[in-house]
Every structure is written in structure tokens, then in C-alpha cells.
Amino acid sequence: MFPTGLFAQTRVPINYWTNGFDERYGENSVIARAMNLLHDRFRSLEVLKKAYEYSRGSYHIKGGYWEECRMNRQSHFGYADLLWHQITTLARSVPFPDVEINAYHREDDSWGRADVGRVKVYWAGYGIDWSGKFKVELNRYHLGSAGAGSNPEMWASTIAHEMLHNLGHDHPPCDNGMGLQINAFSRAVHTYGRQNWAMLTFRGCR
Numbered sequence: 001m002f003p004t005g006l007f008a009q010t011r012v013p014i015n016y017w018t019n020g021f022d023e024r025y026g027e028n029s030v031i032a033r034a035m036n037l038l039h040d041r042f043r044s045l046e047v048l049k050k051a052y053e054y055s056r057g058s059y060h061i062k063g064g065y066w067e068e069c070r071m072n073r074q075s076h077f078g079y080a081d082l083l084w085h086q087i088t089t090l091a092r093s094v095p096f097p098d099v100e101i102n103a104y105h106r107e108d109d110s111w112g113r114a115d116v117g118r119v120k121v122y123w124a125g126y127g128i129d130w131s132g133k134f135k136v137e138l139n140r141y142h143l144g145s146a147g148a149g150s151n152p153e154m155w156a157s158t159i160a161h162e163m164l165h166n167l168g169h170d171h172p173p174c175d176n177g178m179g180l181q182i183n184a185f186s187r188a189v190h191t192y193g194r195q196n197w198a199m200l201t202f203r204g205c206r
């Protein structure tokens, strides 16, 4: 159904930087550990397969994004294939788009937020190319706090979630349901194929 070859054996580093975090609370350290996990997990074929297994093809793509990426010129792709197309392309891309991670502070149950559709993997006539850079925001109110807030897997999952927002995926407000690709991918990044109940009890918004 999908092309599965050409996955990079040696992945280029994901270049990222942070703004506004406080190392007195270990915030940059947690982010560094999360990005270390994402180095493999964002570009893992196993994670991608799990995401499709969990979501069973259910998706929510921002209106107009499909056309902006000229996916309509690729008649063999359906909407449900977009995530597969994006991740397999970025997995073998040299370089990988930059990731900017900015802090915000709100005493609520939001863990992260990001613009929807700012990074495009698009059909360029000669092949597939991408444009833009990832830009995500993380809530310092949770980052570095005891328990899940200090768990790098939780933050790798959250950053991956926000990166998928940048890639045009969306969901109803505060919807953690596993039915949608964006949430299924976040969960697959968190568990990396292992049984892990923390993700199932995640109550935050992102």
C-alpha cells in the first residue's frame, strides 16, 4: 500500500534551539532528553505503523493544506496517506527542518501549542520537497514539574504532537482521543511499541 523503502539508516541530527526556558528547574535538560528520543522516534517506521494501527486511518487535516502542498497533483495519494508521505519524506531528508522551541507560562492544563500548517512537504514537479521550519511552544507550568512533567517521553510525545500541528494535522480542542492520526502518532512516540499506560491517562491539552 505504501512505499516503505529508503528509510535513512543514519539519520541527520535534528537541529533545534530553545527560547525562554529556565535551567534552574531543569527545563532545557528535559527538552534535550526529549529531543534525543525524537531523533529516532519521529523518524521511526515502527512508530508510523503504530500510528496507523491506532488511528485506523482517521485524520483531521487543516482546510486548504492539501492543495497548498499540491497533493492534488499526486492522484495516488488519499488524505489518510498524508502523514505517511510526510514522515517517510522527512525521515530521509538531509537536512531535517529546524525546530524552534519557545516557552510560555500558563497555569492551566495545556502542555503545548503550535500553529497548524506552517511546514509543508510538497510535490515540486521534479519530486518531493519541503519548506518552512517547525515552531512549537511548551508550557513551563508543567515542564520540569514532578511526575509526568519531568518525563522526557511525555515531552517527546508532546513535541511530536506540536510538530504534526505544524504539518497541517489538527483535532477538536483538547481532544486526546486516539482515533485521530495526530494523537495516535503522539502515543506511538511515547510508547515506542511498548505497553505504557501513562499516555492513556494523559489529561492535559496540547
Ligand SMILES: [Zn+2]
Pocket: 161, 165, 171, 206
Ligand atoms: Zn494539539
